[in-house]
Amino acid sequence: MDNIINFKLKLWRQAGPKEEGKFVTYDSQELGMEVTTDTSFLEMLDILNEKLIEKGEEPFVFDHDCREGICGMCSLYINGHPHGPAQGATTCQMYMRRFKEGETITVEPWRSAGFPVIKDCMVDRGAFDKIMQAGGYVSIRTGAPQDANAILIPKEKADEAMDAATCIGCGCCVAACKNGSAMLFVSAKVSQLALLPQGRPEAAKRAKNMLAKMDELGFGACTNTGACAAECPKQISISNIARLNREFIKAKLSD
Numbered sequence: 604m605d606n607i608i609n610f611k612l613k614l615w616r617q618a619g620p621k622e623e624g625k626f627v628t629y630d631s632q633e634l635g636m637e638v639t640t641d642t643s644f645l646e647m648l649d650i651l652n653e654k655l656i657e658k659g660e661e662p663f664v665f666d667h668d669c670r671e672g673i674c675g676m677c678s679l680y681i682n683g684h685p686h687g688p689a690q691g692a693t694t695c696q697m698y699m700r701r702f703k704e705g706e707t708i709t710v711e712p713w714r715s716a717g718f719p720v721i722k723d724c725m726v727d728r729g730a731f732d733k734i735m736q737a738g739g740y741v742s743i744r745t746g747a748p749q750d751a752n753a754i755l756i757p758k759e760k761a762d763e764a765m766d767a768a769t770c771i772g773c774g775c776c777v778a779a780c781k782n783g784s785a786m787l788f789v790s791a792k793v794s795q796l797a798l799l800p801q802g803r804p805e806a807a808k809r810a811k812n813m814l815a816k817m818d819e820l821g822f823g824a825c826t827n828t829g830a831c832a833a834e835c836p837k838q839i840s841i842s843n844i845a846r847l848n849r850e851f852i853k854a855k856l857s858d
């Protein structure tokens with residue numbers, strides 16, 4: 604194979620939530636890892652784990668599921684970027700050709716008070732489920748499916764709602780934010796419903812409750828630095844945060 608790539612991996616290793624973590628460096632050549640530039644980043648970590656297990660060492664723990672950019676499970680902070688250097692892509696959609704021969708690749712977990720480390724680079728993102736349970740749904744009875752034209756929705760609104768709905772809830776926005784804020788996530792979930800007539804009846808309650816839960820769970824406030832939108836693998840627009848703020852102010856004024 605002529606497209607073999609050699610590199611060093613500086614991985615965050617932490618045995619448990621209460622243990623002290625530290626970086627451990629692995630050399631792909633010393634471990635005998637056969638990784639090509641066409642190997643995906645997560646496949647590369649699988650190869651590393653095979654080698655660690657062969658040596659009787661603990662495998663490196665990281666989250667993953669679909670491996671095609673849909674589920675939002677993969678969550679590695681690579682070389683200073685959540686999901687790594689690729690724009691508009693998740694960790695699982697990134698390939699080793701992104702890195703240079705001999706490069707040291709630093710891998711850390713999402714760091715936020717809202718996402719405690721479980722082990723190594725796996726964090727507990729259950730806080731996002733709690734925020735969703737606080738209002739990220741429509742609870743009214745919508746009855747049987749409507750005729751296509753029974754509720755008219757302008758195309759621009761439908762498109763904006765659909766764009767907001769592409770948020771996969773990976774938590775990258777929190778990891779990118781210096782305040783550890785979850786505003787981009789919450790704003791996408793509020794927007795996808797607030798833009799549609801079916802979501803309007805509960806819009807005020809939804810914005811207030813989801814934001815209150817976000818604060819309660821230890822996520823920081825938004826100071827409009829925009830790192831969240833710049834790093835988001837689904838390129839969720841920061842304009843959703845402006846919409847969330849409008850929804851919240853309207854809700855407060857009508858209290």
Ligand code: FES
Nearest residue numbers: 668670675677695
């Ligand atoms: S593993 Fe599903 S989005 Fe990456």
